[in-house]
Amino acid sequence: MKKFFNNLRFRSKIIWLFGIMFFFTTAISGLSYYRYASNDIEENFKVGAEDVLAQIVDTLGLRLGVINQRAKGMLTNYTFVVTFSDYLNNPNDINLVKALGTIPDFMRDFETGEGLIHSTYIYTDKGSFDNYVRMRNWEFDFKESVFYKSYQESGGGAIRWFPVWKDEIFQDNDQVIPCVWQFSVQGYVGMEYLVIQLKKTELERLLEGKYEFFDKILILDETGNIMTGSPDMDQAELMKLSEAREEGSNVITSDYQYEGDSYLVTYERLKENGWQIYGLKSRQSLLGSLNILRNTIFEIMGVIFLIGVTVILLLSHQMTDSLRRLEKRMSCVEKGDLGVRFFYPYKDEVGSLAKSFNYMIGEIQSLVRKQGETIEELKRERDYVAEVQKQKRKAELNALQAQINPHFLYNTLNAITWQAADQGAEEISILSNSLGKFFRIGLSKGAEVISLGEELEHVTSYLEIQSIRYHSRFSYEIHVNDRCLDFRMIKLVLQPLAENSIYHGIKEKQGAGIIRISVSEEGAGKETVAELAVWDNGAGIPEEKLAFINETLKKGGTDCEAGYGIYNVNERIRLFYGKDYGLHYESSFGHWTKAVLRIPAMPGEVE
Incomplete structure (x- = not known):
């Protein structure tokens, strides 16, 4: 619809816009008056309805009261x-x-x-x-x-x-x-x-005179049985309406539907026996006198619309005639004729367009003359750029050739290991050997998934290096069932947790520390879950910080201030295995901390 309107000619847009404006202005004014008149009639009916229904209640109450008194008199x-x-x-x-x-x-x-x-x-x-x-x-x-x-x-x-x-x-x-x-x-x-x-x-005879005001009158007893009135009315719906009415008002303003018509309902209750009296007035009959007003409004709207369209047609023709002539000049320019000009004697908006059009044609002619010169300059620039790109590719090849082959690093570390062993430098031999294993498993020939045994070997190499560095400050233990060593998993997830245990746990506590790495299984079959736990007896984590860390890990967020490593591990696990797996922490502040990784236990090859 928007595309259709935008593609209309300017004259058609003016006609449509002004026509819609005249129509809606007239319609809103007429309908507002109609609405005001109908609301006024309804308000007057509500006041009268309450009075009439109160008269019915008073009459019935008086008659039933007399019967009641006479019955008491007889029995006594x-x-x-x-x-x-x-x-x-x-x-x-x-x-x-x-x-x-x-x-x-x-x-x-x-x-x-x-x-x-x-x-x-x-x-x-x-x-x-x-x-x-x-x-x-x-x-x-x-x-x-x-x-x-x-x-x-x-x-x-x-x-x-x-x-x-x-x-x-x-x-x-x-x-x-x-x-x-x-x-x-x-x-x-x-x-x-x-x-x-x-x-x-x-x-029923007592109610006959009230039908001039109400269309229907219905009397129900306390349990909803019809005493008099139309037997096919939905008395349960009427009772719901009376219970939901506004407090202090006996007029139910909701629309009660009966035989395809909408009714205003008035309600009263007889104190003597609990009878419920309903007076119903059809909206159609109540507002029937407004039909003439509504038809008159539609006739006035039609006349005003026709007059408006006629005036709009005259004004649009006068306003768009000069634009139509300008459009013809532009068509000539589209065909390649740059010698045309548009002359307009007035200084309104069209005059500004004519001045801009003539200036634009002159500029185009000047640009066409310069086009030949620019083409030659662009050819020279293209040749220069091609030469620069050729030199850039050569530089990239030279940089690639200068990169170190990882095998050279492994061979060098192995040579250091053997030399240190021959010379009795056991710690240097252990360091270089552990560092070689650390890099070998970390690179893994580009593989992302390795065995649990290789992952444990990687974290063992890291702990060997750190135990030599810190001497007797900490020791470590690894507990794992041999049949779990073939489990396949993404690599480099245990080392960041062990590093956290050293730097945020044991290092912050006085005395020797210990790190325990254990692997356990839960479930059976394809639903078996492996839990990899890294436990330390370090400083522990405060309760509020522990809750914050676990909540962030659960949502898959990152908090650089609290450490990037554990969030990186958690996000890698969630991305690879799904959001049901990941990392969480348990801790007793001042005593111990335990990091638990949950991953599926998957033996064999993994895609």
């Missing part, structure tokens, strides 16, 4: 209680007749004047009662109902609300909302139950 009425007590404690025919006359009257009075009550029913272990208004379903067994089982399975709560069900107590099969009161009568051992069933249709 002296005549009601005495009649009930006489019957339950002495259920003879006389008391039964009194109960069948008095209790239904109280139940009819309880239902009178409250349209929300559908029916009432009282159950006792001595019989059940109703108000004789509705036809009883005599097959209904209270002890087998969900009401009785609820009290038996869990204690607590004398008053319990249940989900909507089809009335099984009476034969009309209406949709009702049951509320069960558990109560007792003084002087009688046992529990009685009052079932108050509310009309679902009456509850």
Whole structure:
């Protein structure tokens, strides 16, 4: 896309840039206003939604509160209680007749004047009662109902609300909302139950007037069962939204999706029975009045865009016409015509370009004349450089011929060894012999991988030289199983560790020291690991410095101040064998230090 834009002609770029600028300026302004208007409508809805839902809660709370008070009044009425007590404690025919006359009257009075009550029913272990208004379903067994089982399975709560069900107590099969009161009568051992069933249709009628404000209203009980409203709504999602709402606000500003539309949700809770009331308003219906505004904005954007494009076309033609003529002159120069010139009467940017163009053509003509002279000079310079390179190669050959042959060094050290032995200079003989072995194994004919035996021979030569130098300051021991001597490994890794033991351990401590080199194996088969340890009883390493060294070695870093040798050894091992292998230190400050190398145990040849 960038390449395409850069390849456009200047006039096209102006049209595109100004067109995009006009479009986005208009679009951003219009959409910002649209956004402001929609936010304002939503804020007004939130305020009104809370008020309307609060009115619903107040109305339902008042109606349910009245029912609650009337139920308490009936159950505590002296005549009601005495009649009930006489019957339950002495259920003879006389008391039964009194109960069948008095209790239904109280139940009819309880239902009178409250349209929300559908029916009432009282159950006792001595019989059940109703108000004789509705036809009883005599097959209904209270002890087998969900009401009785609820009290038996869990204690607590004398008053319990249940989900909507089809009335099984009476034969009309209406949709009702049951509320069960558990109560007792003084002087009688046992529990009685009052079932108050509310009309679902009456509850829906109370909400009808609120649908002018809300699109949908949903009432759930405490466990999430739908009491009234659309049964196909995801009530679990609504309950999650109410739990996650901002504290102090009953408007849930998240987008609840239902039937392909986005809804604003308002929430309230009924204290009397824990019902959850949700009011839902579709964003599409809420913001529908803004569709005309949105279409008007699009029309204005189109008109402004067309006007802008027309103005831009006129301006771009005026601005780019002189550039187009300059481009034609440049095309002539490309074809080799250096006699063309571009004349422009004004002193704007194009005039500066015209002046630069004419000056450039003049300079090109001057340079072409000098080109012939420069070619001859370059030929002479080329011949001179070729001669210098020839002399340089001869000097390099002479320098290579002057290098010392390593075999000459070995032969010379061997001659010194034999001469010193003949003359009884044993230390000189040992030194020269050890130095010869040291250089021989160090060079190894250019090989990078040697046997463990050769590596131990190399470090032994170094320790022999140092033991003669320091006399009785230290001694050394090497412990290795013979079958490990054929292990293949990269060379020159033990000598830097032995050198560290001398210079940073034994040399820093009073008295004689000792260096022990040992080799051990871990694992089996191809996963066998060889551990090469260099131990000394020197000054040891402080705890903080030891931790720093091991951390640096683990990361594969280098710390020149702490010594380059051990980090070089560690990095060579990690590069050759992998990051699972390498070097680490163990130490007791003032007592001992141990350097441990972990490498794979590889017998035979190694690529």
